[in-house]
Amino acid sequence: xxxxxxxxxxxxxxxxxxxxxxxxxxxxxxxxxxxxxxxxxxxxxxxxxxxxxxxxxxxxxxxxxxxxxxxxxxxxxxxxxxxxxxxxxxxxxxxxxxxxxxxxxxxxxxxxxxxxxxxxxxxxxxxxxxxxxxxxxxxxxxxxxxxxxxxxxxxxxxxxxxxxxxxxxxxxxxxxxxxxxxxxxxxxxxxxxxxxxxxxx
Amino acid sequence: xxxxxxxxxxxxxxxxxxxxxxxxxxxxxxxxxxxxxxxxxxxxxxxxxxxxxxxxxxxxxxxxxxxxxxxxxxxxxxxxxxxxxxxxxxxxxxxxxxxxxxxxxxxxxxxxxxxxxxxxxxxxxxxxxxxxxxxxxxxxxxxxxxxxxxxxxxxxxxxxxxxxxxxxxxxxxxxxxxxxxxxxxxxxxxxxxxxxxxxxxxxxxxxxxxxxxxxxxxxxxxxxxxxxxxxxxxxxxxxxxxxxxxxxxxxxxxxxxxxxxxxxxxxxxxxxxxxxxxxxxxxxxxxxxxxxxxxxxxxxxxxxxxxxxxxxxxxxxxxxxxxxxxxxxxxxxxxxxxxxxxxxxxxxxxxxxxxxxxxxxxxxxxxxxxxxxxxxxxxxxxxxxxxxxx
Numbered sequence: 300x301x302x303x304x305x306x307x308x309x310x311x312x313x314x315x316x317x318x319x320x321x322x323x324x325x326x327x328x329x330x331x332x333x334x335x336x337x338x339x340x341x342x343x344x345x346x347x348x349x350x351x352x353x354x355x356x357x358x359x360x361x362x363x364x365x366x367x368x369x370x371x372x373x374x375x376x377x378x379x380x381x382x383x384x385x386x387x388x389x390x391x392x393x394x395x396x397x398x399x400x401x402x403x404x405x406x407x408x409x410x411x412x413x414x415x416x417x418x419x420x421x422x423x424x425x426x427x428x429x430x431x432x433x434x435x436x437x438x439x440x441x442x443x444x445x446x447x448x449x450x451x452x453x454x455x456x457x458x459x460x461x462x463x464x465x466x467x468x469x470x471x472x473x474x475x476x477x478x479x480x481x482x483x484x485x486x487x488x489x490x491x492x493x494x495x496x497x498x499x500x
Numbered sequence: 501x502x503x504x505x506x507x508x509x510x511x512x513x514x515x516x517x518x519x520x521x522x523x524x525x526x527x528x529x530x531x532x533x534x535x536x537x538x539x540x541x542x543x544x545x546x547x548x549x550x551x552x553x554x555x556x557x558x559x560x561x562x563x564x565x566x567x568x569x570x571x572x573x574x575x576x577x578x579x580x581x582x583x584x585x586x587x588x589x590x591x592x593x594x595x596x597x598x599x600x601x602x603x604x605x606x607x608x609x610x611x612x613x614x615x616x617x618x619x620x621x622x623x624x625x626x627x628x629x630x631x632x633x634x635x636x637x638x639x640x641x642x643x644x645x646x647x648x649x650x651x652x653x654x655x656x657x658x659x660x661x662x663x664x665x666x667x668x669x670x671x672x673x674x675x676x677x678x679x680x681x682x683x684x685x686x687x688x689x690x691x692x693x694x695x696x697x698x699x700x701x702x703x704x705x706x707x708x709x710x711x712x713x714x715x716x717x718x719x720x721x722x723x724x725x726x727x728x729x730x731x732x733x734x735x736x737x738x739x740x741x742x743x744x745x746x747x748x749x750x751x752x753x754x755x756x757x758x759x760x761x762x763x764x765x766x767x768x769x770x771x772x773x774x775x776x777x778x779x780x781x782x783x784x785x786x787x788x789x790x791x792x793x794x795x796x797x798x799x800x801x802x803x804x805x806x807x808x809x810x811x812x813x814x815x816x817x818x819x820x821x822x823x824x825x826x827x828x829x830x831x832x833x834x835x836x837x838x839x840x841x842x843x844x845x846x847x848x849x850x851x852x853x854x855x856x857x858x859x860x861x862x863x864x865x866x867x868x869x870x871x872x873x874x875x876x877x878x879x880x881x882x883x884x885x886x887x888x889x890x
């Protein structure tokens with residue numbers, strides 16, 4: 300492991316490795332050297348199993364961090380090759396020729412983060428989201444709650460009722476009426492007479 | 501590396517090639533199988549191009565179950581993610597619970613009590629039995645032996661009874677939490693588990709006779725969907741699909757987690773990963789899981805089952821990143837978790853075995869297969885669409 304990380308640092312201009320466990324480390328390499336480094340790991344260091352390609356949106360630094368997690372099944376160690384790419388020009392060289400599964404990851408990354416992988420087969424086809432016209436949804440600046448409220452909530456004729464109040468009114472109308480009356484009476488002293496339906500909004 | 505079909509460019513390996521056909525020639529027909537179809541596992545759509553009843557090309561379409569689990573987790577506190585993670589895979593929710601808990605514990609430096617490790621491993625093996633039994637039933641059903649499917653589902657339900665007793669839930673258990681498990685085993689759990697294991701073993705005897713010794717099944721499944729050994733790494737094949745092809749990787753032995761380094765078991769491998777071989781291997785895995793549960797129930801120490809933790813709603817997990825993995829019933833499942841030091845996960849990436857099995861691999865395997873065998877082939881890969889879409 301140490302030797303592999305040392306070579307990655309020296310030959311592929313890697314940064315200081317981040318060791319998580321004796322069998323798992325992460326190292327950042329420049330974008331231009333990434334494909335070369337991953338291919339070297341696969342062909343010369345026995346990291347033949349691609350565990351996953353992932354992406355972390357480091358919006359505060361203005362970069363996407365791609366993580367190529369590689370596994371050496373003989374020595375049983377994992378190395379995550381991290382590559383920072385500019386959020387403004389999110390393009391990365393394709394690695395679809397190295398593993399068959401890569402094109403699926405790249406297709407998903409293009410859809411979910413908007414990172415392009417020119418030359419990757421079928422990369423422009425939508426994978427999960429059909430007809431999506433918003434910003435890629437896994438980016439940090441995509442607000443799920445705001446999107447859901449904008450898309451689904453202000454719908455004509457839609458109203459919301461509190462389930463417990465609804466059931467109380469349906470099952471025990473008399474008691475509910477009495478309660479409402481008491482509440483109204485209690486609130487009248489505070490000038491809140493008209494707002495008797497406050498709980499049911 | 502030499503390109504496919506004599507292509508000089510090494511960026512054109514065989515998997516980058518698509519079959520060529522002319523839909524206007526009236527020789528080929530494009531048909532859809534799914535997303536609602538009994539021959540498709542979960543909700544996926546297969547866009548098939550067929551010549552007669554033989555598949556020439558296939559494209560897998562997913563997205564019918566997308567709920568944005570990974571994105572939702574970024575907006576929730578760690579503890580609030582537990583009701584989400586178990587929903588990533590319906591047949592095997594426990595692996596997701598365990599992996600999320602293990603990743604959180606590793607980043608936060610939480611040690612769990614010894615007994616909790618044993619109980620976690622027991623639930624994982626019971627989940628394996630439930631999942632593989634249902635998978636075997638689905639496999640039989642796909643070839644017209646619906647009775648075996650019903651037997652298997654009943655036996656899965658017996659295992660779910662145990663989960664209900666343990667956690668109060670049948671499908672999504674939310675039993676494994678950071679710091680250990682929710683509570684201890686119930687009194688008499690070991691005896692009731694033993695009774696279920698015996699039933700499952702008896703079922704496996706019946707399945708052997710009715711499914712694996714069946715001449716029709718042998719004729720239809722031998723040589724169907726063969727995965728060559730050389731494909732294991734290029735396609736990222738894991739679990740029984742890889743072990744059937746002669747692969748020897750098993751996370752339980754290679755990267756022992758919980759108590760697997762203290763258990764006596766061998767990695768079961770096959771000599772041919774076709775539909776028959778893979779199913780046979782799964783039967784053996786079920787029996788092995790029964791043995792492992794027995795070993796654990798016998799060897800389990802007494803003690804607490806949960807570490808006392810501070811209020812989880814106010815957790816701050818130290819910044820860092822990690823990857824944890826476990827051997828699910830369908831192969832390596834892993835979680836990459838990145839923390840930025842706040843109370844919310846910065847990124848959680850779920851690596852499910854279905855991701856490459858159902859997309860890249862299935863598209864390659866299905867070419868040349870009869871339409872009637874697609875369901876059986878798909879069941880033999882044990883794919884789970886929510887895991888792809890996350």
